[in-house]
Amino acid sequence: MAASSALPGSLLMAALMLLSSIIQAQGITRHYDFNVTMANVTRLCGSKSIITVNGQYPGPQLVAREGDRVVVRVTNHVQHNISLHWHGIRQLRTGWADGPAYITQCPIQTGQSYVYNFTITGQRGTLWWHAHISWLRATVYGALVILPKVGVPYPFPAPDKEVPVIFGEWWMADTETIISQATKTGGAPNVSDAYTINGLPGPLYNCSAKDTFKLKVKPGKTYMLRLINAALNGELFFSIANHTLTVVEVDAVYVKPFTVDTLVIAPGQTTNVLLKTKPSYPGANFYMSALPYSTTRPGTFDNTTVAGILEYQCPEEPSSSPSFNKALPLLKPTLPQMNDTNFVGNFTAKLRSLATAQYPAAVPQSVDKRFFFTVGLGTLPCPGNASTCQGPTNTTQFAAAINNVSFVLPTRALLHSHYTGLSSGVYSSDFPNTPLIPFNYTGTPPNNTNVATGTKLMVLPFNASVELVMQDTSILGTESHPLHLHGFNFFVVGQGYGNYDPVNDPASFNLVDPVERNTVGVPAGGWVAIRFRADNPGVWFMHCHLEVHTTWGLRMAWVVLDGRLPHQKLLPPPSDLPKC
Ligand SMILES: *[C@@H]1O[C@H](CO)[C@@H](O)[C@H](O)[C@H]1NC(C)=O
Ligand SMILES: *[C@@H]1O[C@H](CO)[C@@H](O)[C@H](O)[C@H]1NC(C)=O
Ligand SMILES: *[C@@H]1O[C@H](CO)[C@@H](O)[C@H](O)[C@H]1NC(C)=O
Ligand SMILES: *[C@@H]1O[C@H](CO)[C@@H](O)[C@H](O)[C@H]1NC(C)=O
Ligand SMILES: *[C@@H]1O[C@H](CO)[C@@H](O)[C@H](O)[C@H]1NC(C)=O
Ligand SMILES: *[C@@H]1O[C@H](CO)[C@@H](O)[C@H](O)[C@H]1NC(C)=O
Ligand SMILES: *[C@@H]1O[C@H](CO)[C@@H](O)[C@H](O)[C@H]1NC(C)=O
Ligand SMILES: *[C@@H]1O[C@H](CO)[C@@H](O)[C@H](O)[C@H]1NC(C)=O
Ligand SMILES: *[C@@H]1O[C@H](CO)[C@@H](O)[C@H](O)[C@H]1NC(C)=O
Ligand SMILES: *[C@@H]1O[C@H](CO)[C@@H](O)[C@H](O)[C@H]1NC(C)=O
Ligand SMILES: *[C@@H]1O[C@H](CO)[C@@H](O)[C@H](O)[C@H]1NC(C)=O
Ligand SMILES: *[C@@H]1O[C@H](CO)[C@@H](O)[C@H](O)[C@H]1NC(C)=O
Ligand SMILES: [Cu+2]
Numbered sequence: 001m002a003a004s005s006a007l008p009g010s011l012l013m014a015a016l017m018l019l020s021s022i023i024q025a026q027g028i029t030r031h032y033d034f035n036v037t038m039a040n041v042t043r044l045c046g047s048k049s050i051i052t053v054n055g056q057y058p059g060p061q062l063v064a065r066e067g068d069r070v071v072v073r074v075t076n077h078v079q080h081n082i083s084l085h086w087h088g089i090r091q092l093r094t095g096w097a098d099g100p101a102y103i104t105q106c107p108i109q110t111g112q113s114y115v116y117n118f119t120i121t122g123q124r125g126t127l128w129w130h131a132h133i134s135w136l137r138a139t140v141y142g143a144l145v146i147l148p149k150v151g152v153p154y155p156f157p158a159p160d161k162e163v164p165v166i167f168g169e170w171w172m173a174d175t176e177t178i179i180s181q182a183t184k185t186g187g188a189p190n191v192s193d194a195y196t197i198n199g200l201p202g203p204l205y206n207c208s209a210k211d212t213f214k215l216k217v218k219p220g221k222t223y224m225l226r227l228i229n230a231a232l233n234g235e236l237f238f239s240i241a242n243h244t245l246t247v248v249e250v251d252a253v254y255v256k257p258f259t260v261d262t263l264v265i266a267p268g269q270t271t272n273v274l275l276k277t278k279p280s281y282p283g284a285n286f287y288m289s290a291l292p293y294s295t296t297r298p299g300t301f302d303n304t305t306v307a308g309i310l311e312y313q314c315p316e317e318p319s320s321s322p323s324f325n326k327a328l329p330l331l332k333p334t335l336p337q338m339n340d341t342n343f344v345g346n347f348t349a350k351l352r353s354l355a356t357a358q359y360p361a362a363v364p365q366s367v368d369k370r371f372f373f374t375v376g377l378g379t380l381p382c383p384g385n386a387s388t389c390q391g392p393t394n395t396t397q398f399a400a401a402i403n404n405v406s407f408v409l410p411t412r413a414l415l416h417s418h419y420t421g422l423s424s425g426v427y428s429s430d431f432p433n434t435p436l437i438p439f440n441y442t443g444t445p446p447n448n449t450n451v452a453t454g455t456k457l458m459v460l461p462f463n464a465s466v467e468l469v470m471q472d473t474s475i476l477g478t479e480s481h482p483l484h485l486h487g488f489n490f491f492v493v494g495q496g497y498g499n500y501d502p503v504n505d506p507a508s509f510n511l512v513d514p515v516e517r518n519t520v521g522v523p524a525g526g527w528v529a530i531r532f533r534a535d536n537p538g539v540w541f542m543h544c545h546l547e548v549h550t551t552w553g554l555r556m557a558w559v560v561l562d563g564r565l566p567h568q569k570l571l572p573p574p575s576d577l578p579k580c
Pocket of ligand 7: 337340
């Protein structure tokens with residue numbers, strides 16, 4: 001082809017590419033159709049009818065780019081009420097699409113549809129979506145992958161392949177029966193029978209070897225694992241035998257890379273890691289394993305181990321050949337003891353924001369509103385009589401609270417009540433700033449462990465700079481609580497063990513490059529300090545992401561008021577918003 005005729009063509013091509021990158025920079029709309037349906041799934045030699053999206057378990061992966069609009073039409077074909085939450089999505093001014101039932105919306109009832117409509121602004125990485133009503137997220141969850149804008153590279157070497165690795169929890173029995181039984185007896189719900197990787201329990205359980213996640217890899221490559229902890233109650237240690245993991249991102253925010261043998265991931269958290277495979281065929285297979293981190297009594301949590309297999313493809317065999325690798329030695333990782341709180345503290349202390357010009361850490365340097373919340377367990381009078389009560393004593397049931405308030409879900413949605421100014425009889429705006437009765441939070445627990453119940457919210461003016469210290473308590477035992485805040489990312493500026501010291505501890509706060517995330521573990525017997533800017537008007541749920549604690553009341557909500565300018569106000573509700 002002559003140069004003279006090629007020139008206009010390539011100019012046209014360049015113009016088209018420029019045009020498409022402009023369109024891409026503004027984002028496109030991604031449509032998804034989510035039918036909530038029942039499906040029969042067999043695990044551990046037992047078949048069970050579960051709630052799913054589109055019959056898939058785990059649910060479909062949602063992929064978008066930073067800047068895109070996501071429109072998900074959810075239709076409920078099952079007998080249970082449902083709502084879906086896009087975990088970690090900021091939902092700027094679109095709280096109506098956030099999802100927690102009775103907080104930002106009424107549930108989608110049988111036969112109804114609701115369209116979740118939101119944009120992804122200033123976020124890229126791994127998040128996830130899950131049901132946000134009762135315990136339905138046990139089976140209703142999936143990955144939410146946010147790619148960077150077109151032409152924007154990762155701030156680390158591009159991986160050869162990206163793979164979602166979602167941890168879950170499997171019960172042989174129906175999870176709705178489990179939690180309603182526990183609520184009736186006041187006792188702790190039955191623990192799960194297995195942990196899962198991408199829905200598969202793996203070879204260490206009875207009758208489960210065929211349900212094993214296998215990651216087939218080639219030597220000398222880099223894989224990015226998008227780790228998501230979708231387990232209901234299990235905070236997890238994760239490791240791959242004879243391989244290291246380089247952490248590059250958590251909760252859809254890049255971090256300064258660091259390399260570990262074992263990492264910790266709490267329910268609600270996501271972590272992207274780079275896995276470099278060995279330079280040549282190693283002649284072995286490797287377990288990737290996860291087991292729980294818990295400081296509670298044995299028997300009160302699922303203490304089993306889930307394993308998947310990292311399988312190198314044999315260089316002599318085509319990748320489609322039957323599993324040649326079966327006869328090879330299988331190497332297992334060494335995981336910490338299940339109660340190794342020091343390991344968890346050391347790991348979380350390594351997390352740091354990138355804090356570069358392109359990815360700055362916008363840590364609030366001054367504070368307008370300061371709060372101190374205790375988070376932990378407590379008791380309430382048992383719902384049954386002493387002969388049927390299965391709580392911590394024969395007259396008390398398990399409960400959990402923030403600043404002694406065990407949060408009761410309303411029967412109407414909080415966001416709509418706030419928006420319409422009809423909060424009376426739905427919620428009150430008197431959530432306490434600090435515990436009403438201070439005590440030695442991590443010392444001998446008080447004699448009266450009963451908590452108060454209520455639907456109390458904390459009101460924040462638009463754009464307030466907030467510092468919140470969350471303190472674990474020793475009432476019924478110290479425990480790590482992964483607290484998740486909807487509508488915001490926050491910076492983890494400090495953490496420590498024992499009681500928070502408001503005089504001396506702030507001196508060690510990191511206001512330069514603290515990690516930015518949406519779910520943070522309040523250390524067992526310790527405290528964590530976070531900062532965020534209340535720049536997103538709406539009603540935002542904050543709760544422990546251990547589902548058992550949320551059920552017991554370890555939850556509350558913030559009301560962030562509208563600002564004065566038009567773009568600082570909550571948008572009006574969509575016309576199909578479910579009613580209750
Ligand atoms: C959802 O259900 C509708 C009606 O039953 C059907 O037309 C549609 O194809 C389904 N979508 C998916 C993704 O299964
Ligand atoms: C699940 O299995 C039961 C019992 O075999 C059957 O009646 C039902 O139709 C199945 N459900 C689905 C969604 O396949
Ligand atoms: C989603 O929201 C945008 C902005 O409000 C609106 O223009 C669009 O029509 C909505 N899409 C759907 C399917 O509701
Ligand atoms: C929970 O465990 C108890 C004790 O093992 C058992 O009696 C009960 O049936 C279990 N509940 C469910 C829903 O399986
Ligand atoms: C795996 O690690 C063990 C312990 O460090 C070492 O002895 C062994 O040679 C390694 N094997 C492979 C195949 O990398
Ligand atoms: C798990 O807990 C059960 C019940 O308390 C106990 O019998 C078992 O030894 C524990 N297993 C491990 C691996 O800790
Ligand atoms: C952790 O558990 C082990 C084994 O049960 C026990 O020996 C050890 O004292 C526990 N450590 C802590 C810090 O509780
Ligand atoms: C945690 O870090 C401290 C100080 O660096 C070290 O002494 C300790 O051994 C570490 N603990 C664990 C479990 O890694
Ligand atoms: C309840 O517990 C108390 C104190 O532990 C004991 O005296 C009483 O007999 C128990 N009652 C029943 C019905 O188990
Ligand atoms: C709180 O309890 C802890 C653990 O028993 C103890 O070490 C500490 O001295 C107590 N603090 C105060 C202020 O009493
Ligand atoms: C609990 O009650 C006992 C007996 O009344 C009292 O001696 C003790 O100080 C109380 N403990 C606390 C932590 O209030
Ligand atoms: C579904 O939600 C509505 C509205 O809150 C409620 O009235 C109804 O009882 C719920 N249905 C079920 C089956 O839980
Ligand atoms: Cu908790």
